[in-house]
Amino acid sequence: MAAIHAWRAARVTPLGELHTPPRMTAALLRLTVQIVLVASLWHGLYQNTGTTAGLDRDQAVTYAVLAVLASRLRELDQYAGRDTVLQHMHFGTIIYWYLRPLKPQRYYALRAFGEQLYGLVWALGGYAVCLASGVVEPPKSAAVAGVFALSLLLGQWVLYYVMLVIDQLCFWTLRNGAAMLILIFAQNLLAGVYAPLWFFPDWFITLSTFLPFQATLSVPLSIYIGRIELSDAAVQLAIQAAWVLALALFTRLLWRRAARRVVSQGG
Amino acid sequence: MPVNAVRIAWRITRLNFRAQLEYRSEFLMMIAIGAIWQVSVIVFATVLLTRFTGMGGWDSSDVLLIPATRMLAHGLFVLFLGRVHGLGRRIQEGVIDTYLVRPMPVHRQLQLSYFPTNAIGDLTVAVGLMAGALSRSDLDWTAGRISYLVVAVLGGLLLEAALFTAVACASLRFPAADYWGRWLEELLGTFGSYPLNVLPRAVGGLLTYGLPLAFVAYFPAAVLTGHGHDTGVPYWLAAASPLLGALAYLGSRRLWQFSLKHYTGVNG
Numbered sequence: 150m151a152a153i154h155a156w157r158a159a160r161v162t163p164l165g166e167l168h169t170p171p172r173m174t175a176a177l178l179r180l181t182v183q184i185v186l187v188a189s190l191w192h193g194l195y196q197n198t199g200t201t202a203g204l205d206r207d208q209a210v211t212y213a214v215l216a217v218l219a220s221r222l223r224e225l226d227q228y229a230g231r232d233t234v235l236q237h238m239h240f241g242t243i244i245y246w247y248l249r250p251l252k253p254q255r256y257y258a259l260r261a262f263g264e265q266l267y268g269l270v271w272a273l274g275g276y277a278v279c280l281a282s283g284v285v286e287p288p289k290s291a292a293v294a295g296v297f298a299l300s301l302l303l304g305q306w307v308l309y310y311v312m313l314v315i316d317q318l319c320f321w322t323l324r325n326g327a328a329m330l331i332l333i334f335a336q337n338l339l340a341g342v343y344a345p346l347w348f349f350p351d352w353f354i355t356l357s358t359f360l361p362f363q364a365t366l367s368v369p370l371s372i373y374i375g376r377i378e379l380s381d382a383a384v385q386l387a388i389q390a391a392w393v394l395a396l397a398l399f400t401r402l403l404w405r406r407a408a409r410r411v412v413s414q415g416g
Numbered sequence: 417m418p419v420n421a422v423r424i425a426w427r428i429t430r431l432n433f434r435a436q437l438e439y440r441s442e443f444l445m446m447i448a449i450g451a452i453w454q455v456s457v458i459v460f461a462t463v464l465l466t467r468f469t470g471m472g473g474w475d476s477s478d479v480l481l482i483p484a485t486r487m488l489a490h491g492l493f494v495l496f497l498g499r500v501h502g503l504g505r506r507i508q509e510g511v512i513d514t515y516l517v518r519p520m521p522v523h524r525q526l527q528l529s530y531f532p533t534n535a536i537g538d539l540t541v542a543v544g545l546m547a548g549a550l551s552r553s554d555l556d557w558t559a560g561r562i563s564y565l566v567v568a569v570l571g572g573l574l575l576e577a578a579l580f581t582a583v584a585c586a587s588l589r590f591p592a593a594d595y596w597g598r599w600l601e602e603l604l605g606t607f608g609s610y611p612l613n614v615l616p617r618a619v620g621g622l623l624t625y626g627l628p629l630a631f632v633a634y635f636p637a638a639v640l641t642g643h644g645h646d647t648g649v650p651y652w653l654a655a656a657s658p659l660l661g662a663l664a665y666l667g668s669r670r671l672w673q674f675s676l677k678h679y680t681g682v683n684g
Contacts, residue, residue: 169592171590171592172592172595175592175595175596175599179599185619186603186606186607186615186619189615189619190607190610190614190615192614192616193472193614193616194464194467194468194471194614195468196614197468198467198468200673201467201468202467322438322439322440322441324442326442326446327442327445327446327448327449328445328533330449331445331448331449333454334449334452334456337456338456338459343456343459344463346465348463348464348467349463386533
């Protein structure tokens, strides 16, 4: 019974998307154009270059295209559904999250899970097309594919907690618009969405190892293209798992403290 | 605008600025995000320039002029005309409906709706980048070149405003069109800062004639740095980029008037 309730909560956002075909058409067009542009840019950049930063052209293109596809995993516009923590704080409706028989942290997790599953369908569809058309290279072996899948799962888990921390910030600051923008920037830069981290100076790569963003995307994609060898993958997976654990404990603490701050309108 | 309207606009802007100060941490973070966002463009451009020298046949100092021009134009757009971006959300909240019954043009009310704090950060970085680009440049900065650069920045500002105004017009009919605005912002930020001749001809053509992104900074920078004949479009067209921006903005304002007349509210 609990599983049915969980499924119903998880499918709220994907159902919202499925009932707005123009949004889906727009998402498809945007994804297609973005992949074509990114692939073209990296092909163009490598025109007069062989291997740079340990990456050849095919590796760089594969990395860049997979980064675009991975960004689809959590790209739903919750704002349109008026169900962001920011909006609930603004309109005073956050109190309803605490009046339901479902705990707010559970509701939040289920909604995010549904979103990421929906995003995964998009990413997998895009990946299949890119693979069939030769835009991206297949993984070197089944073992690489398996370790990549595990690493991607851990990476999305880390990303979920990072986004949650920013949403939880609303309980203290009421607004998190700027923090969310900073997070998106940090995520894009330090996770290697703008450009693979391998292209950056050594000090930058060292700095990013102390932050959780590298674990979200750079690690799984580097495993996929072979820039991180399978022999080194275990350490990276352990670091990702450590981030999951640390952020899980931290957000659990924040949920507890946040609950004490929530008051209904008028106090 | 008559003098009285300017005075009202100035008073509202001052009030909006004070309103932004109500959430002090958000205010400071918004300035930071403007700066950080632009720094990310610089970081990406620097990394690419370091790893792939001679991008599209351009020297790195010449390439730097493209993001500098685009960023300055973008910062000024955010400061003066940026509120058209994200209009769909305000339409969903029914804000436009109240604007329609007030004795001030809707467009002006929209632009005065809040103070764009992030523009402070945007412009700070943009001015810094432009100063850096000019100091590294080997070009002879004559009065003619400087004037063209100023006009190019203004043209870029108007062209970006025209594109976002067109999306806002679509939002008046379909609030979900806001999605396209966010994509447009992403495209301008990602592909507006490099020589487009690094891309295949068809893709470059798409970003020239499909979405006139190349006219914002790439073509003016090409004309200034002597690459104007290698852009894939006639030289006169590349040189006329600022004029195109002005014409596009005038056209978009006509479209705005037309769209507003046909606005029927979120409830039909």
